[in-house]
Amino acid sequence: MVTKPLDFKGNHNPTWCLGCGNYGILNVLRASMSDAGLSPERTVIVSGIGCSGKVPHFINAYGFEVLHGRTLPVATGIRLANSTLKVIACSGDGDGYGIGGNHFLHAIRRNIGITWIVHNNGVYGLTTGQTSPTSEEGFRSKTTPFGSIEEPVNPLALAIAGGAGFVSRAFVGESLHFRKVLTEALNYPGFALVDVLQPCVTFNKSHSYAWYAERVYKVESTEGYDPFDRSKAFAFAFELEKLPLGILYRRSIPSYEEKIPQIAENPLFSRDISSIDISNTLKEFL
């Protein structure tokens, strides 16, 4: 389907802070949806709670704004009910890697057809600035006034270790590159993680656009780049001084939906349930 980024513009205007990375993510998402040939009517955006959770209201597509941390199970249910839909989930780092961490591990091993965008700004923004699972050690916030004593979670390494089929990272300040990565993710048939580095201009002053810009580089411009090589992907994921961007790892594995014969040809949604005959099953109890 031919669509333009503007076709995905929703009825409402965002209310994020001026300079918030979410504006960039929203624009890139609309552009990539167009690049991937998605149709507004056949796309569902599932979001959690947090500043990232508001995305579906600003996009012309079906949306379900669910609970904090629960984007992936809801998105999973939607895909299983109607596997002809494109399902995109938007979480924050707290939403996806903290409260929803268990769902993250299991969505990976299912390889279900969901594109998961994690708006990763290393802080809880909507709740006015607490430490997050991706906050760096020493990060000072309202809940860690003496500095965080926990190491941050490494979502990319976790995803690669968990067997994810598509693991990528983008930076909102590199929008053209982000757009390419996200379009690739949208075209991937299984579970695709796009961890997006974004500044929170209000509550995470240490990680500004400039801070990220100094550290990011693109994996595809490195020598011998091979996204199918898991050990190389791990090496990228464990780089902490510099921040590699791009598709760190991918592999061709069957999607979850392909392995369920009941939905291989037609989605559940299309079935007629008006008169189901259970008489044969009842006979099993005679």
Added chain:
Amino acid sequence: MECNLVIAGEAGQGINVSALNLAKLFTRAGLHTFLLTENPNSIKLEPAWCSLKIADKPITAPSCKADVLIALNADAYLRHRDRVKENGFILCESQESLIDPRCIEVPFGALIKKISAPDLLRNTVALGAFLTLYDVGIEGMKALFSETFGAKGAKIVTQNISALEMGSHTIVETYGAKIKKVFPKEKGSPHYLLTGNDAVSLGALKAGCQFFSAYPMTPSSPVFHFLSAKEREYSLVVKQAEDEIAAMHMALGASYAGVRSMVATSGGGFCLMVEALGLSGQSETPVVVLLGQRPGPSTGQPTRTDQADLRFALHASHGEFPRVVLAPGDAREAFEETFRAFNLAEHYQVPVIVITDKYLAESYSSWEEWNLNNMYIDRGKVWDGGSEEAYLRYRVTLDGISSRAFPGMAGTIHCATSYEHNEEGFYEESPENVKKMRDKRSAKIPFLLKDIPPPRLYGAKDADMTLVCWGSAKGPILEVLRLLAQEGKKVNMLHLVGLSPFPAAKVEEYLRSAKQTMVIEGNETGQCRSLIREETGILSDFAYCQYDGEPLYPEIVVEEVKRVW
């Protein structure tokens, strides 16, 4: 004619399999059966037992007395000898028990060794002895063994048949003259033999449930197992989620996308589902929850029964929103109410909780053939594009119900949400909007009240005492009515199935005309009794609360009723 058999031993001895085979045998012969199984929270070694009632009339509850006890070990004899009637029999192998005149010695272990069969077949020897003692014969059971054990291989079938014959010979040799004949021989009409869980599963299949997600939890797991096995035949998707939080959210996702969905759990799992129950309420996404109660709190008693989650089901989640709570009284009602649950969930776009408990969920009962006519699917208001008005997901209507639309449909793009919202689904906090939308959701309640099953009175209207109960207490209390009637007492029963929204007017009408009332339920705090008081202002004259993990035994309840009246 009525016979109560108790088979007792330890977990892993095949007690349930034997008892179920017996229940099948008698059910197929046209008799009525009721099988209660009591298993420990362990796979092996700890005490297990089951109670099988066989009668020529419909049975509504098990008995705490036994005509025959099969004690597969010495411990089983000690634990259960007191329930055996004076003129009853105890089949056992323990030498110590020979001073008990009710005992018939059957050396299970020695007989098993003779035929070099595994010790697991002790219970089969006992079956042979029981069937011969009651002159039923063992031919029917032999045929049943081929059916039940056939898939495990010919050797298993042959060994079981040999063990059965060993048990039978022992009785003929040592007890031949005294063989008791109690069972009618004529063939009756075919009966179903199923558990409450089976009935829930059948109701879900008939209702077109297409998505089921769960995390295993006793006593609801058998529904999960059953639907998993039927996944391909009925083209439904069954998913084991990483936890109950995910299970409930997956079901909501599937429902949002237009597919009937269900979860099944017990109290502990329902705890984890509660946040999503609120999401269902706020976003008006239909879902059916099977809540199979077991004693809590916390891990509680995983394999025992209780009715202590009524208030939990009624109030689970923060905030306020309409919900339906249905508590079927027996397997037949479990089938009907599960079917109804899906219609109510989609028609009213609310969560529907079906409450069972271990006793109802796992006990087998026999039923005459079910009539499946007049079971219609109601999917509620689905946008057909016919209106001139633009689509609004949460449009305010007289009955509070807005049209649903599903992803993939043209012209109905919307965002469902967990936030308070306006008719479109966008976050809006003006006091006028908030009140309007809350009123919109609760506008469903008066309509729901007409569609939930009303309280039902059993027995004569002019009784001297009305016993009030809910859910699975139905069967035991029906038996209480029968036992008290034999003593010339005029007692009736008011049974509640629909508990939310609460049918206050109808309950009040019944209770105002009752001479005396007594609420009987399986919890400590009298949850239903206080609910009735809250909703009608009527405090029942008497109450009996049982909270020991055991089912309500009619004989015990009769004594409790007589104690107060």
